[in-house]
Amino acid sequence: MRRLALFSCVIALLLPLGCGGGSTRPSSVTVAIVDGVTGAAVGSPIGGNPGDAATVERPGYLRRDTLVPRDRTIALWPVTVDEAFVRALVYSDAPGRNRLERWPATTVPVARDFPADAIESVRPWVALVPSDTPLITVAVDPGAPEWSQLPPDTIGFAVRQIADSDAHIVTTRLVFRSTADRNDPPRFLHELGHALGLGHSTRLQDLMFPSTARTTSTFSADERVLLTMMYGHRRSGQVPPDNDQGLGTAPSGSVRSLIP
Structure with a gap:
């Protein structure tokens, strides 16, 4: 019996299970x-x-x-600028919700009257598809109640509904004070940047600078890197600087985000 037991253990060493029956960790x-x-x-x-x-x-x-x-x-x-640049534009500054927020897919239905040039501008990262059931809508509404919460010189804003459980953007409404503002490509694209999850930059050369004093009419090279990482390699819900080890631990429900 001792010889048989020894022989069995030798055979077991050649198999995924050891003689004691426990599993071994893969190489x-x-x-x-x-x-x-x-x-x-x-x-x-x-x-x-x-x-x-x-x-x-x-x-x-x-x-x-x-x-x-x-x-x-x-x-x-x-890091094309610095870590502060990434944090400001990519991570929500809402208390307790300092997370990356983005659409769960790279195809998002938009209103049928969505500007074609705006659709083309973000095509490298997100496909905006005109639809009768859009998730991104656009309105000219100088009487919207949200204006009272914003500086008087604000010309547009984005209202995003965010799922707390995974930080996915669920819907977004872009609102402009006038038709002229809505039809101005850089102003529209700035608000669309918010719709995709970007915050504000402090640099004039970035489209997400929160003023018409910005010196560009399209996303800067540094902003393009952010969008590439957000929609090409990252999931919503991760925390700064680039940590997704704790995904899935956020509370349920949703939160409304207003950003000019």
Whole structure:
């Protein structure tokens, strides 16, 4: 009987289960670290298994706290300006809700009278599809009650409904004070930036600068990086600087966000 037991243990060592019956952990795999915009390798790969917690720090990129993905590739967020720039434009500043907010899909139905040039401007990140049941609507309404909450020189605003459970944008209403404001491409595109989840910039060269004094009529190169990361590599609900390890822990319900 002793010889038989010894033989059984030797055989068991060749199988996924050891002699004691416990499971063994899979061997660590190689996880590539790449630039989220260019796809180029960034430094040496790391080891890990899908689902393992991983922290990656590389010069010129946000610190990434995530779980090793099944495709064994972690895309890092390039810091083209500084971390404060990313935080201001990407993460909601609502108390207790400092999270990335974006649409759950990259196809979003919009009103049928949505400007074609605006649809084309955001096509690299989101496909806006004219529909009879839009999730992004547009109105010229100088009598909207929200104006009383905003500075008197405000010419437009976005009202977003956000799902608390996952920080997905559910619906957005773009409102302008006049038809002329609505028909002005840079002003419209600024509000559309809010509809996609962007906040305000402090730089004149960015479309999301909150004034007509801005020096651009389209998204800057730095803003384009943000949109590429938000809609190409990230999920809503993650927290600064680039951490999605705690997704799924937010409360249920929804919150209304007003941003000019």
